[in-house]
Structures are given as C-alpha cells and as structure tokens.
Amino acid sequence: MPPIPDRTGLAAGLDHVGVVGPDLDALAATFAAFGFRLTPQAAHAGGRTGNRCAMLRSGGYLELMAVLPGGHSATLERFLAHHAGAHTLALETPDAAATVARLRGAGVAVSDPIATERRAEAADPASPLLRFEIVMPPDRPEGRLLLVQHRNRSDLWETRFLDHPNGAIALEEVVVLTEGPAALAAAWSVLAGRPVVPDPAGGFALALPTGRVRMMHSVAALCGGQPVPPAPCIAAVTLRTADRNGAVKRVLDEAGIGWEAIEDTVVTAAGGLILRFRG
Structure with a gap:
C-alpha cells in the first residue's frame, strides 16, 4: 500500500x-x-x-x-x-x-x-x-x-555529490541572531506550524521532525571567537559528521584554516557563515 x-x-x-x-x-x-x-x-x-x-x-x-x-x-x-x-x-x-x-x-x-x-x-x-x-x-x-x-x-x-571530505552528513541546526527572539519565534512557529520551546542557551528553539531552528539574542556561547555577521542574521549552521569530527579537523588543518573546539563541536567560519561541525 x-x-x-x-x-x-x-x-x-x-x-x-x-x-x-x-x-x-x-x-x-x-x-x-x-x-x-x-x-x-x-x-x-x-x-x-x-x-x-x-x-x-x-x-x-x-x-x-x-x-x-x-x-x-x-x-x-x-x-x-x-x-x-x-x-x-x-x-x-x-x-x-x-x-x-x-x-x-x-x-x-x-x-x-x-x-x-x-x-x-x-x-x-x-x-x-x-x-x-x-x-x-x-x-x-x-x-x-x-x-x-x-x-x-x-x-x-x-x-555522487553526497560524500564530503569533511565528513558532513546532515544539516541539524540553524542559529539565528535577533534582538527579538520571542517575536521571531512566534512568527516562525506559525509559518512552520510547529511549537517553539525555550532554548537552554537563551532564546527559543523551533523543533522540527528533522532538525531545529534556534533563535537567540546572543550566539557567543555557540560560536566562540568566530566572526559573527551583523544582527539580525542567520548566523550559524550545525552540521552532523559521520566520524566524530576526525575528517573535518584533518581537512581544516591541512588547508591551514583556523578552528576552535566548543565541547564536542568544531567551530569555524566560511563565506560569512559560522559552521559548527558536531560528531
């Protein structure tokens, strides 16, 4: 059926x-x-x-x-x-x-x-x-x-395009920097048809069947010392990797690209977007 x-x-x-x-x-x-x-x-x-x-x-x-x-x-x-x-x-x-x-x-x-x-x-x-x-x-x-x-x-x-040298396999989170997380959460909850909940790191999270959107007034705890675009903006994405971040660390090190570790997450920035790789 x-x-x-x-x-x-x-x-x-x-x-x-x-x-x-x-x-x-x-x-x-x-x-x-x-x-x-x-x-x-x-x-x-x-x-x-x-x-x-x-x-x-x-x-x-x-x-x-x-x-x-x-x-x-x-x-x-x-x-x-x-x-x-x-x-x-x-x-x-x-x-x-x-x-x-x-x-x-x-x-x-x-x-x-x-x-x-x-x-x-x-x-x-x-x-x-x-x-x-x-x-x-x-x-x-x-x-x-x-x-x-x-x-x-x-x-x-x-x-043929799904295997990435950095090991990324899924888009898990989108992090939005806004001065009004409550107003944005209310608006995007209606658009998605899904409820929002308080985010433990501050602001609100829109939980979806696959992935979530985090709406926050500060992203420093998630993005460390990486350059954050001017607010309001879509500041960061979190990408799941297949190998506990081994491949992405190797790729970045070999290319001479700087990164930092925040708990189990490799954090760097490309093209005006903060990239968070989570193993």
Missing part, C-alpha cells in the same frame, strides 16, 4: 540554508577548501543568478548563490548590502498547497505556491530538470524563510 499523503501543510524539517556572496566561483572555492563536494553550477532567474550546493546524505543542504556575470538581482544585491553570508532558510513541506491553506487560515498573507524549475547543471541540457513548489511568506529582517516542496527530490540528492 502506498504511503498516505501528508495534507497537513506542516513543515517536515530543515531543507536548506542559502549563502549569498558577490562571486560564485570564489564562494564555491571557499567551501571546497572547507571540505565540501559541490554540485555543478546551476542557473536561476533566466540565467541572472546561479548556485552550487553541498548536498548532505542524511538531510538538508547548503546552497551557495551569487549574481552571475552580466546578471542582476535586486534581492541578492539587497542581501549583500547587509552582509555576505546566509540570508535564506528553507523548510521542507510535503504539500505546498496545503501549507498555503494552513497559513491563510492562520491569518498570514501569502500568495499561491510558486512553481519553479531548473536544470541540475547549467552546462548540460540533458541533466535532470529539478522541479519545486515554493511558498514565500513576507520577509523578516533576520532573513527569508521559505517552505519548499520537492517534486523530484532524488534528482537533487544525487549520490
């Missing part, structure tokens, strides 16, 4: 974090040096913007984005005017239409799902056509939260 479709419209988990930089090649080179195996360049918005992604075997991914040469994006340029780093947080939904209905029932002004598609590889017209349904609530100063339904998920999570 096939599984019963989920028509609740609730967020099912962390989908991805979008990291914006001024130059896609340079941003990709940075993340490759930190031990990520990236997908080939793909194009958005009629070729005006592009991305490369670090797909994670057990769930979630990092999307690196930039305006391509000769292109223009008012959105990415607005993001970069604040800082280079993470600006979008996407949660996965199994049913975008149900999500819209749920949000409208909760009084959120939201448009119909946006159907979008792109080739997995811009240079290969025979590469898989990736299809998405995107629900886009109004932006907040902390960042853009999207709810995404994947129409052909397996074509995005291609096996």
Whole structure:
C-alpha cells in the first residue's frame, strides 16, 4: 500500500540554508577548501543568478548563490548590502498547497505556491530538470524563510555529490541572531506550524521532525571567537559528521584554516557563515 499523503501543510524539517556572496566561483572555492563536494553550477532567474550546493546524505543542504556575470538581482544585491553570508532558510513541506491553506487560515498573507524549475547543471541540457513548489511568506529582517516542496527530490540528492571530505552528513541546526527572539519565534512557529520551546542557551528553539531552528539574542556561547555577521542574521549552521569530527579537523588543518573546539563541536567560519561541525 502506498504511503498516505501528508495534507497537513506542516513543515517536515530543515531543507536548506542559502549563502549569498558577490562571486560564485570564489564562494564555491571557499567551501571546497572547507571540505565540501559541490554540485555543478546551476542557473536561476533566466540565467541572472546561479548556485552550487553541498548536498548532505542524511538531510538538508547548503546552497551557495551569487549574481552571475552580466546578471542582476535586486534581492541578492539587497542581501549583500547587509552582509555576505546566509540570508535564506528553507523548510521542507510535503504539500505546498496545503501549507498555503494552513497559513491563510492562520491569518498570514501569502500568495499561491510558486512553481519553479531548473536544470541540475547549467552546462548540460540533458541533466535532470529539478522541479519545486515554493511558498514565500513576507520577509523578516533576520532573513527569508521559505517552505519548499520537492517534486523530484532524488534528482537533487544525487549520490555522487553526497560524500564530503569533511565528513558532513546532515544539516541539524540553524542559529539565528535577533534582538527579538520571542517575536521571531512566534512568527516562525506559525509559518512552520510547529511549537517553539525555550532554548537552554537563551532564546527559543523551533523543533522540527528533522532538525531545529534556534533563535537567540546572543550566539557567543555557540560560536566562540568566530566572526559573527551583523544582527539580525542567520548566523550559524550545525552540521552532523559521520566520524566524530576526525575528517573535518584533518581537512581544516591541512588547508591551514583556523578552528576552535566548543565541547564536542568544531567551530569555524566560511563565506560569512559560522559552521559548527558536531560528531
């Protein structure tokens, strides 16, 4: 018997974090040096913007984005005017239409799902056509939260891109720095359809079936001496590794990249985003 479709419209988990930089090649080179195996360049918005992604075997991914040469994006340029780093947080939904209905029932002004598609590889017209349904609530100063339904998920999570030299296998947490964690928690709880709870480190946590979002007025306890982007912002991600952080320590040391240990977590920073690797 096939599984019963989920028509609740609730967020099912962390989908991805979008990291914006001024130059896609340079941003990709940075993340490759930190031990990520990236997908080939793909194009958005009629070729005006592009991305490369670090797909994670057990769930979630990092999307690196930039305006391509000769292109223009008012959105990415607005993001970069604040800082280079993470600006979008996407949660996965199994049913975008149900999500819209749920949000409208909760009084959120939201448009119909946006159907979008792109080739997995811009240079290969025979590469898989990736299809998405995107629900886009109004932006907040902390960042853009999207709810995404994947129409052909397996074509995005291609096996050949899932093994990373740094051992990363899953996106476990997203850490948001905000002066108003209670207000943000209330707003994003409605968008996700999931409850929030107090975070032991201060602020609030939005617990999802896979992963969580932590909304805090200070991230020093989690990020140590790493450079924190200007608030409000998506400050950090926590990535689970397969080997108690052995591989990521080796990759960073061999590349001469600085890192610090906070309990069982390796903490460093790349492209304006603090990376927390947890074994």
